[in-house]
Ligand SMILES: Nc1nc2c(c(=O)[nH]1)N[C@H]1C(S)=C(S)[C@@H](COP(=O)(O)OP(=O)(O)OC[C@H]3O[C@@H](n4cnc5c(=O)[nH]c(N)nc54)[C@H](O)[C@@H]3O)O[C@H]1N2
Ligand SMILES: Nc1nc2c(c(=O)[nH]1)N[C@H]1C(S)=C(S)[C@@H](COP(=O)(O)OP(=O)(O)OC[C@H]3O[C@@H](n4cnc5c(=O)[nH]c(N)nc54)[C@H](O)[C@@H]3O)O[C@H]1N2
């Protein structure tokens with residue numbers, strides 16, 4: 001049985017082993033450590049198999065019918081009393097891997113009709129969404145240029161650690177192998193990071209940067225390109241607006257002026273600019289370190305300016321736009337791809353972006369009385385009390401809600417506050433198709449992964465839970481599941497099929513009739529594949545893809561390397577790449593002011609390791625065994641100053657909180673920077689996480705500050721929190 005890039009050996013209801021699938025054309029046998037977790041997650045006795053309701057400090061098992069009744073009646077009562085915005089929803093990171101959740105959360109959002117919609121993307125990607133939306137026109141994710149890593153001659157990695165994370169906005173199996181292949185073919189990988197990461201250790205060179213120094217560093221590259229006459233636009237040549245404005249904006253950012261602030265010497269910055277301009281192809285890739293920092297939008301902009309101005313947008317080996325076989329963005333009207341700031345968050349005034357408000361606003365919206373105050377929350381696969389900023393304030397906010405429902409399979413630090421928990425099956429029990437990630441993938445591929453084991457009898461799939469809740473909230477509960485799904489499917493078909501589309505004469509009626517027997521995510525993916533760029537157009541191109549042909553190819557279909565398609569992607573109102581969006585330029589003064597301030601003496605950044613997936617894999621013995629990984633990494637110089645040695649307990653204090661963690665002294669860290677991983681702190685009594693509680697670690701988001709955010713996008717600062725550190729006499733918290 002194969003799933004994702006993995007093959008699983010199954011006997012009865014047990015998963016015996018998980019291995020890489022050597023015949024998968026994309027992964028070639030490599031699987032991410034998370035896939036190894038499939039088996040342990042499936043067998044984890046702490047994982048909920050049916051809905052539970054809280055009774056004081058106890059949990060009682062209830063039927064699905066009781067659960068739906070309770071959730072719907074409580075939510076409807078709150079909506080009637082306080083209006084739709086009083087019900088918030090936060091959809092978390094695992095949603096992107098759960099096809100049913102990804103497709104049917106949209107339905108639930110429509111049913112809620114609330115402005116209080118939070119999203120993991122609004123904690124980790126908003127600056128990129130805003131910047132690519134303004135520059136290229138959106139919608140996210142189809143306007144994000146992705147490094148063509150398999151063909152590039154020069155990769156500049158800024159604030160990302162793909163060797164551990166497998167990329168994300170450059171999704172790929174076997175990132176270390178692909179990075180090494182660049183060097184093997186004579187290319188170069190340059191890493192800019194305050195930590196000498198696993199990626200840096202593979203790279204040709206690594207430079208420490210002071211956290212949040214990136215916007216200045218990238219603008220200094222842009223400055224150099226103009227200053228030394230190296231600007232070339234390549235495929236973008238006839239498609240850019242605002243080149244002179246960029247030149248003027250970069251004038252003040254000479255490498256010599258920013259070197260002290262960002263910590264990278266001027267000659268190095270100039271050399272990188274020259275090398276990128278001269279390389280046969282080059283790509284600048286930024287990820288979390290460019291997003292969850294003080295200047296996320298400016299930094300994300302800087303990355304793509306470098307890509308455009310070195311002639312690398314939309315060329316093989318540069319950054320390119322994937323063309324997924326199935327996409328929900330199929331039919332947005334041209335020029336209307338991206339929307340933001342149609343309203344602002346009620347309390348902090350942060351702009352809405354594509355219907356989401358930044359997660360930095362969540363506690364405010366829950367705690368501040370008044371019209372529109374959030375009084376109930378729906379959590380869809382998220383653990384914000386460990387993954388979102390300023391945990392203490394958020395804890396108060398969640399504890400004070402009138403009603404909380406979690407669609408989740410653990411009773412963890414957040415869901416313990418829930419009134420009802422609705423567990424959906426574990427990933428091994430669901431078929432999957434990476435609808436979201438194929439937009440960000442370094443190759444065009446299409447693979448349907450069958451479920452490995454069947455969910456228990458009577459247990460609904462994720463889409464069924466979301467569809468049932470949506471139906472009840474919309475007052476459609478009289479109809480059968482099939483009736484409701486037919487209704488949902490028709491609405492979706494109407495939104496993705498355009499008259500001037502690639503399939504002449506194809507109508508919604510024809511689609512709905514042809515797929516009339518189907519139900520759930522499979523039917524939707526079938527439609528999206530068939531109307532997609534490689535599809536069969538409902539028989540109009542018989543050799544094209546359908547769900548059946550994709551499913552029949554157990555190892556996945558390779559649709560080849562990324563292809564140039566810039567004119568197709570640009571979706572701004574003016575039809576041009578907006579190199580200098582006013583909203584982005586407007587933030588330069590803030591950067592400039594910051595550069596004039598004295599440097600912060602100590603700041604905290606995050607860290608991922610191979611055996612984590614944010615906060616939720618710590619209950620799996622194979623993924624937590626071994627030495628404690630929740631350590632405070634600190635440079636020898638800083639450790640010396642406070643008298644800390646390996647293992648010394650160090651207190652880290654920010655404006656909003658304080659934690660104690662064991663020191664790990666390492667010259668991998670830049671002096672003036674300390675690093676703690678996130679997702680730990682499994683230290684609350686009433687969670688049900690037996691294994692995680694035995695390896696609690698500390699919660700770094702006790703320290704992150706709700707008043708620190710990137711202004712244009714509202715994104716919380718998770719990296720670069722000013723802290724003080726000192727030896728602690730006490731036992732570690734937790
Ligand atoms: N194993 C594993 N893989 C994962 C995840 C996981 O939890 N575990 N999470 C997934 C998720 S949700 C995401 S979003 C992706 C994230 O993917 P990545 O962004 O590749 O992952 P991070 O390790 O957070 O890398 C961010 C890097 O930015 C650096 N950094 C911090 N501050 C700054 C700064 O100011 N400037 C610069 N230049 N660098 C800075 C950090 O040291 C770190 O190396 O990973 C995904 N993959
Ligand atoms: N300080 C700091 N904070 C960070 C980060 C950082 O680098 N530093 N990274 C940030 C990033 S990039 C992200 S994306 C967020 C992620 O943060 P979250 O979106 O909160 O993701 P997780 O922490 O993985 O929590 C996932 C939740 O979903 C549940 N779950 C997991 N899989 C499934 C499933 O298949 N079905 C069901 N029903 N439930 C499931 C788990 O039990 C858990 O409660 O964290 C952010 N927080």
Ligand SMILES: [Mo]
Nearest residue numbers: 093120123124
């Ligand atoms: Mo993320």
